[in-house]
Amino acid sequence: MESKMAILERRGTGAVAHLHMNAPERLNALSDEMIAALQSQFLELRETASVRAIILSGAGKAFCAGHDLKQMTSGRQNADGGKAYFKDLFDRCATMMQSIRALPQPVIAQVHGIATAAGCQMVASCDLAVAAQGTRFGVNGVNIGLFCSTPMVALSRNIPRKQAFEMLTTGEFIDADRAEHLGLINRVVAADTLASETQDMAEIIATKLGAAVKIGKSAFYEQIDMSLAEAYDFTGDVMVENMLYRDTKEGIAAFLDKRPPDWTQD
Numbered sequence: 001m002e003s004k005m006a007i008l009e010r011r012g013t014g015a016v017a018h019l020h021m022n023a024p025e026r027l028n029a030l031s032d033e034m035i036a037a038l039q040s041q042f043l044e045l046r047e048t049a050s051v052r053a054i055i056l057s058g059a060g061k062a063f064c065a066g067h068d069l070k071q072m073t074s075g076r077q078n079a080d081g082g083k084a085y086f087k088d089l090f091d092r093c094a095t096m097m098q099s100i101r102a103l104p105q106p107v108i109a110q111v112h113g114i115a116t117a118a119g120c121q122m123v124a125s126c127d128l129a130v131a132a133q134g135t136r137f138g139v140n141g142v143n144i145g146l147f148c149s150t151p152m153v154a155l156s157r158n159i160p161r162k163q164a165f166e167m168l169t170t171g172e173f174i175d176a177d178r179a180e181h182l183g184l185i186n187r188v189v190a191a192d193t194l195a196s197e198t199q200d201m202a203e204i205i206a207t208k209l210g211a212a213v214k215i216g217k218s219a220f221y222e223q224i225d226m227s228l229a230e231a232y233d234f235t236g237d238v239m240v241e242n243m244l245y246r247d248t249k250e251g252i253a254a255f256l257d258k259r260p261p262d263w264t265q266d
Contacts, residue, residue: 024060066117121151140171
């Protein structure tokens with residue numbers, strides 16, 4: 001009997017977890033099933049202290065081509081023309097995207113091929129992104145009469161306003177070099193080193209004190225929406241809390257003693 005491959009594979013058994021979207025025939029579209037699988041893994045990883053960094057990648061020719069348009073079209077067959085289904089779909093997708101930010105671990109998008117519409121939104125929602133040379137990014141729903149309003153939320157929080165609006169209204173792609181220049185991704189690498197260079201970044205992060213990265217990631221996003229004075233007040237309190245960690249005390253002592261730290265926390 002032929003076995004059905006998982007739509008989302010979880011790889012890695014150490015401090016780096018690798019989530020690999022595995023629907024290459026659909027360009028890893030964010031179908032109902034893919035959204036559910038991602039959300040399930042994010043919720044599980046949130047409680048897995050031994051994992052300190054997460055990589056998100058896609059199989060086949062593309063990272064992710066956005067929502068599953070065939071599945072969305074099927075939703076129109078409902079009596080209300082699909083209104084309830086579409087509302088539920090976009091709510092579930094938004095929850096999944098926000099779960100990336102809520103994770104204590106940094107999430108790195110490993111991007112190749114194309115990342116379009118909600119796929120581009122996913123890249124923008126990740127904390128970090130490494131892309132292969134030749135990768136293209138777009139929020140091109142406008143080309144089929146659907147403005148990428150939900151992808152706009154993450155995109156406009158990653159790149160300058162006018163550039164985001166240009167992408168949204170023209171539906172044109174940008175290449176990896178342009179995406180790096182705008183701040184959508186961290187770095188562009190050769191296609192044959194994409195996996196290894198993303199893994200290297202994840203492993204560097206995984207060597208850090210997990211408790212410090214966790215408190216730091218949370219504070220990073222909270223302070224962004226504050227005024228300058230509020231941000232300094234808030235992050236000052238975060239620094240105090242972090243300084244009182246046993247392993248932070250040990251880390252400072254180890255630095256002064258010129259030795260590796262003896263950390264006990266995940």
